[in-house]
Amino acid sequence: MATQFPTYDDDKIMPAAAAVTAIGDEDVGPMKDDVRVDVHTNLYDGVQRKMEQRHMQMIALAGTLGTGLFLGSGKTIAHGGPVGSLLAFILCGSIAYSMLVSVGEMAVYAPISGGYIHYIERWLNPSVGFAVGWQVCFQYCLFLPSEVIAASILISYWDTAFPVSHQAGYMVALIIGAAGINFFGVRWFGESEFIFAFIKIALVVGLIIGGIVIDLGGGPTHDRIGFRYWKNPGAFAEYHSPGDLGKFLGFFTNLLQAAGSFSGIESIAVAAAEVKNPRVALTKAIQKLFWRITIFYILLIFVVGLLVPYNDTSLLQSTGTAASSPFVIAFQRAGVKALPSIINAAVLTSAFSAGSSLMYSVSRMLYGLSLRGYAPRQLSKTTKDGLPIVSLCIVSLFFGLSFMTLSKGASTVLNWLSNLNALIGFITWGTIGVTYLRFKKGLEAQGIDRKTLHYWNRFQPWPAYWVIFWSALIIVFNGWEVFTKGHWSPSDFVIAYITIPVFSILVGGYWLVKRPKHLKVEELDMYSNIPTDEEVSYEEPPPKNFGVKVVNFLFT
Incomplete structure (x- = not known):
């Protein structure tokens, strides 16, 4: 159903044709019909829509599949058992999906720069938008070197000597590759993510099929496993405490580990400003x-939980290579010897892809913050091809933190800083849920029927409430382990809860300095800078050959 947008008021938007007057002689590139000047800062939104629908589909499909799932999922099975880990992934998957339908409805309505950070600033409160924006940017900038470090360690699986000089060289090559993809432009980024996502999908499908075959006795040993390990040692592991309490604690602890596998999935909204025909592509x-969450996360964890008992000591080993993957352990137990190198190579592409994706996301977030006046104006400068060049240059500097791992003391600091920001994702998800409730009420108050939009979810507002409830619960109780007898650690307590006061300080500081007005729902800006369907519509060219037809059928 076509979107029926209200008629724009002339004082609320500024078409691209008027941009020259607003920005003077600044070199911002060719004017496009689907870009406008921000009415609050008079800055020209210079990014251009060069990403194809298939790029968006693959980013949404496999953009977050990475080391957290392929390597870190072993700890979920060890802590919670096969059923405990499965339930944790089911719950986290439901939270992630509920968040996505909330941010997706807003992104389809307003496919503009800034993504969910701008929606928070626009429809919730500028102070909260400022706080979330800078916290997420800080988090992503710290995760950038972590992905480079992970990729370099994965290479050590083949380089058994792995001296410091080799690691430094690997990191330099990885940094140049990840940064180069982004500096070549959004089209190159989209194509690279399409290829990497295809590799990850092939890996997941192969692991699922191979796991089912082995479970049914089709492996070299012809041992039919079935649900043997659900009975002995059991479906649930006891964590920190015997009995039902220990089983619950194992499940709850797994929520944080499982959430790490979904981290960053909300970033599809960031790409809305650079994809062709965004309302159709995002919908x-x-x-x-x-179905993608169900198959690629939940089914994968279910299968590996059938193949490895939770008391296998290998699950808690953390080498950083394929040797610590529960999938490799499962196939090795079944007598399959050739898979570790294949899995390691595929996971290596995942780590590299994650570094490239983080650089793309955080550069666009900084660009969006600058466009709204929350960051220095220089960060909003783009090249003639729509590349936010200054933001990209600033973000690329954080790759240099990767070399901190060459020093043991500095590496500890880097890991501490990364862990410090691990829960920012739940703060972001919960805030997106609250923002959606305001967005929905704003539409209703201003007479805009959600059912006329390209995308709307019939179950709302319950998904938004679901996200808010679980995000708040996990943020409050994530540090429960430090309060148990014999586990008190001041540094662990700070890591678990420092995000709460930092977020509060950012919100309160901006409010004290800027004193933004908290708008009533009938006062929310539902119109300015939001393109009409005609401005962003794009007719996909007919496929040129059979291969393109297959790709379009599968991924658009």
Whole structure:
């Protein structure tokens, strides 16, 4: 159903044709019909829509599949058992999906720069938008070197000597590759993510099929496993405490580990400003996410939980290579010897892809913050091809933190800083849920029927409430382990809860300095800078050959 946008008021928007007057002689590139000047800062939104629908589909499909799932999932099975880990992934998947349908509805309505950070600033409160924006940017900038470090360690699986000089060289090559993809432009980024996502999907499908075959006795040993390990040692592991309490604690602890596998999935909204025909592309991506989460996360964890008992000591080993993957352990137990190198190579591409994706996301977030006046104006400068060049240069500097791992003391600091920001994702998800409730009420108050939009979820506002409830619960109780007898650690307590006061200080500081007005729902800006369907519509060219037809059928 076509979107029926209200008529724009002349004082609320500024078409691209008027941009020259607003920005003077600044070199911002060619004017496009689908970009406008921000009415609050008079800055020209210079990014251009060069990403194809298939790029958006693959980013949504496999953009967050990475080391957290392929390597870190072993700890979930060890802590919670096969059923405990499965339930944790089911719950986290439901939270992630509920968040995605909330941010997706806003992104389809307003496919503009800034993504969910701008929606928070626009429809919730500028102070909260400022706080979330800078916290997320800080988090992503710290995660950038972590992905480079992870990729370099994965290479050590083949380089058994792995001296410091080799690691430094690997990191330099990885940094140049990840940064180069982004500096070549959004089209190159989209194509690279399409290829990397395809590799990750092939890996997941192969692991699922191979795991089922081995479980049914099709491996070299012809041992039919079935649900043997659900009975002995059991479906649930006891964590920190015997009995039902220990089983619950194992499940609850796994929520944080499982959430790490979904981290960054909300970033599809950031790409809305640079994809062709964004309302159609985003709608298709969101509508398919339920089955993609079910198959690529939940089914994968279910299969590996059948193959490895939770008391296998190898699950808690953390080498950083494929040797610590529960999938490799499962196939090795079944007598399959050739898979570790294949899995390691595929996971290596995942780590590299994650570094490239983080650089893309955080550069666009900084660009969006600058466009709204929350960051220095220089960060909003783009090249003639729509590349936010200054933001990209600033973000690329954080890759240099990767070399801190060459020093043991500095590496500890880097890991501490990364862990410090691990829960920012739940703060972001919860805030997106609250923002959606305001967005929904704003539409209703201003007479805009959600059912006329390209995408709307019939179950709202319950998904938004679900996200808010679980995000708040996990943020409050994530540090429960430090309060147990014999586990008190001041540094662990700070890591678990420092995000709460930092977020509060950012919100309160901005409010004290700027004193933004908290708008009533009938006063919310539902119109300015939001393109009409005609401005962003794009007719996909007919496929040139059979291969393109297959790709379009599968991924658009």
